[in-house]
């Protein structure tokens with residue numbers, strides 16, 4: 001009996017042990033696991049994709065959806081990565097495969113395999129047979145060349161609406177080439193049917209996003225341990241992306257932003273070439289992509305391991321703003337409520353510091369608050385779905401005031417990423433940026449008044465970004481394992 005008890009304990013501890021035993025995680029206990037079996041397609045996963053296809057089919061009123069896994073070049077990446085709409089509806093990651101959904105045909109779900117050539121057998125490994133693919137992915141039928149080509153020609157001549165991924169610019173050409181016929185100019189974008197489905201994440205999607213976030217948190221923590229003056233930004237980038245891969249993430253979900261000193265003030269700095277110096281901040285905005293879902297987490301750390309007093313002031317202000325925002329991110333509130341809460345904290349703090357002289361001045365606020373603090377997250381880093389607050393829309397308005405928004409619902413995943421950036425030549429750029437909104441004497445007076453304070457923060461850029469799942473009664477911070485408090489970061493960086 002005693003022995004049985006011991007076995008039960010061991011069994012209960014297994015998931016925890018599994019989370020802890022990976023290299024480098026013993027002390028911090030971030031539940032990353034190397035085992036990628038959670039990516040294997042099984043019956044449960046196939047059920048999820050089937051349900052999605054059924055929803056799309058029920059929205060079609062006599063029509064066709066043509067999806068392609070994409071060819072090897074179309075993503076401008078070094079390796080194949082499936083098209084998001086294709087993968088969302090099929091769960092298949094085989095290059096150059098087509099999927100057709102239709103409520104016109106008796107076979108609602110058809111897959112078409114790329115031609116089996118001697119070259120593909122030698123260079124890419126023997127492709128699965130039609131029978132294997134049919135059984136594994138639950139297709140009603142599988143077509144191969146030339147049957148698929150002639151069927152495509154029939155579809156394009158049928159007069160029924162055809163939905164395609166309008167954001168894949170080479171797709172129309174590829175379909176025309178295969179069918180030997182023009183795709184009707186008025187084809188419709190598959191996003192009309194699928195984007196809103198993608199906004200509400202199911203459990204498999206949350207599971208993948210959680211793992212992507214855990215791997216990213218692990219990478220950020222490793223940088224905190226390794227970062228010192230004299231190292232290069234790209235060494236940190238290599239550590240980050242190497243960590244992603246070491247836990248089974250296929251690739252970064254977007255180009256890693258690893259900017260130190262002046263580069264921390266450039267929102268999308270991606271060169272990552274500078275040698276870091278004592279006294280710099282290092283801003284990292286990164287995300288591992290796991291099972292086609294990407295994290296998007298930003299952390300800002302002091303290169304030397306200790307924040308200076310001015311860095312602390314700005315960091316704490318951004319952190320307070322982010323915290324106020326996260327409290328507002330719950331069902332029933334609006335998409336932009338988090339942003340507006342963050343903006344209020346930032347504007348108050350900036351005014352107190354003497355960096356804003358008139359807290360009702362739209363251009364003074366826009367000088368510091370550069371973008372809406374949230375976007376949807378999922379298969380795309382800026383994921384699909386109507387949300388308002390796009391960058392161009394944002395810049396034309398007083399931040400937050402008349403921006404379209406939408407109600408938050410359980411299952412949505414969005415970032416919250418307030419930041420403050422004191423560009424080297426920020427004050428000199430005022431006339432160029434706000435010349436049409438304020439007269440030159442007003443801009444000059446502002447620059448003169450705030451200049452002594454601005455000087456203390458020059459070349460300081462701070463962004464803190466987390467990934468928030470809206471739940472039935474509030475939210476869950478999926479990136480909670482990435483250290484964020486000043487004391488926490490300094491403690492990790494002090495370790496030998």
Ligand code: GLY
Nearest residue numbers: 254285286296381
């Ligand atoms: N991670 C980059 C962005 O959100 O724009």
Ligand code: MN
Nearest residue numbers: 296415417465
């Ligand atoms: Mn982001």
